Ligand SMILES: C[C@@](CO)(OP(=O)(O)O)[C@H](O)COP(=O)(O)OP(=O)(O)OC[C@H]1O[C@@H](n2ccc(N)nc2=O)[C@H](O)[C@@H]1O
């Protein structure tokens with residue numbers, strides 16, 4: 001008999017409210033400055049313990065091999081590093097588009113680390129879990145820490161900040177963008193001057209990947225032209241999702257209802273405290 005989850009936790013999306021590329025490091029990775037904020041919208045992960053030490057992901061992802069799935073990679077890493085003999089059944093409800101620049105895979109990994117830390121009673125600190133998360137991907141630490149942040153380096157140096165929390169309309173062009181392809185484009189802007197943390201919240205929002213993405217993906221250029229008719233629209237991460245902000249849900253819903261069927265989208269509230277951390281706080285209070 002398949003067991004039922006003992007508890008379920010969310011894995012929220014993120015937006016890069018701006019993204020600057022400062023330069024390229026010797027290892028080929030790019031130095032960034034970016035502003036991360038969470039959305040109250042994402043995947044769900046269910047957790048139940050197993051005594052046999054096995055890790056079992058139910059409803060995996062079509063097209064992603066189990067050994068590549070960031071949920072299982074995060075679970076194995078935590079199992080190995082903690083030395084626990086416990087296992088887990090994990091259930092994924094996938095809502096976030098993959099390869100959209102809203103961090104679904106990284107967020108699933110962070111929720112796995114925090115959820116298993118709770119399930120297995122490991123007592124690992126957020127610092128430890130963020131360091132483990134960085135081994136899985138540059139965006140994992142911000143999801144582990146769960147606070148909107150100004151990020152530097154490849155995204156691992158985080159300074160918590162509190163930008164306004166508007167409603168967002170996120171439009172999802174039906175293309176998957178390869179992050180590696182965008183970062184290897186010879187025409188990518190790589191020389192934006194560094195800004196200081198005190199200037200972060202005054203920044204109006206530029207994404208240095210946007211012109212390269214628009215040139216390579218006409219569907220995304222057209223989606224930006226369309227959304228810009230209603231609201232100032234920007235790319236998140238390396239795309240392909242684009243977003244605009246609104247003072248309330250009604251205005252965001254009104255624009256969402258005018259998008260063509262070929263450009264699906266969703267409306268969600270911006271949040272400086274990730275809904276994962278809000279859910280964990282109520283779980284530990286129970
Ligand atoms: C740029 C961001 C902003 O949030 O984009 P999105 O993935 O969310 O769109 C992230 O930092 C993405 O980080 P991460 O998720 O680790 O990128 P990966 O897919 O692992 O990177 C794929 C490839 O892109 C290049 N890459 C990635 C990040 C970076 N700071 N410099 C790079 O040059 C490297 O060649 C790397 O091998």
Ligand SMILES: Nc1ncnc2c1ncn2[C@@H]1O[C@H](COP(=O)(O)OP(=O)(O)O)[C@@H](O)[C@H]1O
Nearest residue numbers: 068069070098099100101102103104105106108
């Ligand atoms: N649990 C997961 N959810 C989403 N993608 C995953 C997952 N595990 C591995 N991946 C791989 O990571 C890639 C990037 O996914 P994702 O994090 O959604 O993109 P982005 O960082 O652009 O938002 C996917 O194309 C997929 O191959």
